[in-house]
Amino acid sequence: MSRIDETFARLRAEGRTGLVAYVTAGDPDLARSAEVVRAVDRGGADIIELGVPFSDPLADGPVIQRAAERALAAGTTLRGVLELAARVRGGVRAPLVLFTYANPIVRMGVTPFAKAAKASGIDGVLVLDVPPEEGAETYAAFDAEGLDTIFLLSPTTSVDRIRRAATLGRGFLYGISRLGVTGARADVADSAESLAARVRAETDRPLALGFGFSRPEHVRAAGAWADAAVVGSALVQVVADQADNPDLGGEVERYVRWLRS
Secondary structure (H helix, E strand, O other): OOHHHHHHHHHHHOOOOOEEEEEOOOOHHHHHHHHHHHHHHHOOOOOOEEEOOOOOOOOHHHHHHHHHHHHHOOOOHHHHHHHHHHHOOOOOOOOOEEEEEEHHHHHHHHHEEEEEEEEEEEEEEEEEOOHHHHHHHHHHHHHEEEOOOEEEEEEOOOHHHHHHHHHHHHOOOOEEOOOOOOOOOOOOOOOHHHHHHHHOOOOOOOOHHHHHHOOOOHHHHHHHHHHHEEEEEEHHHHHHHOOOOOOOHHHHHHHHHHHHH
């Protein structure tokens, strides 16, 4: 059983909604990014997503795009993100999921990447732009190293693709609660509930809902339909706002604790 499996088993046993927290690795730089990851873990995040900064994102809204630009300007690479994971792994309780586009993995090589990710303490990988139908080589390499492959599902995902993602995936499924790019919103989209219901009808694999969540009440709402809520842009904005604050870690930890409240 993977760390991710153990986490969702514990959440279900406790009857608690999980919190998946996304941070852009390397923002504001790799050294302080390690501080951010540790603070997110202290704050009580159940799973931590490390976003690999990429120059040509498809799904990221302006907050995460700007974070990726800062991280790239600071010299962050995929290898640097893996080194960051290795550096924090021993002191972080939460599973680590790498959130990336395909290009950096292809450049490194799929098998070398999978081996390096496993050695760095990564538990799962979500490749945004490799769909279940086209990633046989990639997902076989992940399976060979014991990495959980995580798939995105959207309100327009077909039943056939939900079934395929549930069969090929490991760890959990990531449901996009609304169409469009990432970014905090005032309310939870109506499509979140209907997406969750469609997924639940096909599989009992754990489901995390994201895109737009930024407040405790959003986490609570997601828990009525899914196993966990994903908070990304709002947390990335906290890092941006507090980047020059000597207590960056403290501010991040307090925000995560507030989400958990």
